[in-house]
Amino acid sequence: MVGDQATYNKKRFRNEILIFILKLCVYLGVVWFNFSKHEMFDKYAWLGRTMNALSLFLGANLLISIAWIVMISWYLRKNRLQRLTRDNFVLGLNRISSVLNTIMFLVALLVFFGQNIKELFFSLSIAAAAFALLSKEYVANMINGLIIMFSDQLSLGDQVRVGEYKGKVLDITLINVVLQNDDDDIVLIPNSVIFSTMVLNQSKQNIKKLTIEFELDHKYHSSPDQLETELKTVLRPYASNITENSFSLKILEIKKDLVHYKVQFLIPRPDKESERRMRRLLINTILSFSGREVNAAENNH
Template sequence: MKTIVFMLLIYAKINQPSFFINYRWIASANGALIVFLGPSTAVSFLRLIIIYWYIRKHRLKPNIKDNFILGINRIVSILNTAFGIIAFMIFMGIDPMEFLTSITIVAAAIAVTFKDYITNMINGLIIMFSDRLSLGDHIKVQDTEGKILDITLINVILQNEDNDMVIVPNSVIFSSVIINQSKQNIKKLSIEFELSLQFGYSPDYLEKYLNTSVGKFTDYIVSGGLTIKTLAISKDVARFKVQVLLNNYDKLKEREIRRALNTAVIRLSAPEVQ
């Protein structure tokens, strides 16, 4: 459609219909649209060729959601915006080159003012073209953990365990230590708890007891994947951490396993209710 419209505009430009002379603004609009649609159409064809090559090379499905394709689409959107601004200047009778030259100082001030947004956009493009983070990955950044739903030029959108949407700026993603659990092909589930020393529970006993509490979930837990770590021992209590390696990303089963572990820990804290 863009190609057909572009060719019609070129045809009108060459033949100069009479209403172009009577209504100069129509001729200006025609020229501005040519300036916009020409490079925009070329970029669209280039986008289709690159995506087609990428899908064929990696043998992906035509409708696949992928970081590389997402990055190409974002770049095309930025270029189309730039073409649109230039076309609008031409329609208004402004020379784009003279305009850019005359606002050099203003542009520098704008760049300083919006440096955080520019940094986020650059970081977003780097993330999109990187294979370290992908749509659908389950990651942990700082105190936030969730599944990547979308990567934009400004932020990364996560879905946490409570199905809340968490928006994390790209600058935070780019500058933070990130744990990508999807790249490990396993899911780690961790729970920290404290127990009074008066109970006399040893790490071996706790490990066996908690293994028994999640016995019905053996199909979802890696063999030998439940371990106990002693984090600290004080005068009255000991802090432990139970870590479970899961085979897949079944959110419902993960919640049930976490609940079973929490219940077992509560019973350990109150032996009289066992």
């Protein structure tokens, strides 16, 4: 699987280089046409606007691509990563280059329609200032997204809990963080929420906790020690999936008719299928306690 990913990454990087060379050839062709066929622009004004727009967009796009290739190569060489590894820094550069290319495309489009360059940039600066004032929350969300991308506190693949939601980080965009929970549902968390809510990143601890809370009626007469022993017994087939000496059963609250318990243990290696089986096994065992209560009551009767 790792070999397939490495091959895919190398092929994708080569494709990026080929696309860059193709764009460079087109740009050089446009520049040559501008200098050699300039007299045609007086006769066909639309042709002159088209060549100017293409020159502007392709030139800016090439500069952005060169900066992207240089920074990606430097970063991957520095960290000894595979080419085009899914990483926060790489993700952040991709987002920034996409935004810059979109801006330059819009500028080139306005040039095509005959806008003066100086007046155009002056108008764009005013429009950008107005947009920032009118969409402060949206802009703040984008800035928060970039901060998350270039930080090492939250990475792709991390298992996190944000408020009541928990799951694996699938993607980080300029608008939100995409999580996949245990039910394989996709949860979108706005970047502003990430900055204003306590985030628990279990992957940074290199561990994952499996926790189940439940209540038992006082009719269940076994002691907490006996209860813990029985739960440990049913988990013996999964001993290799549980960190040694991490299993614990705690009494959270003693109510009038019920006792509130919490069972918890650490999982050294993320394994979603094993986690589901262990959780189901524990829940079935806990539910069986209620059946025993009923049987005990019938026998006493």
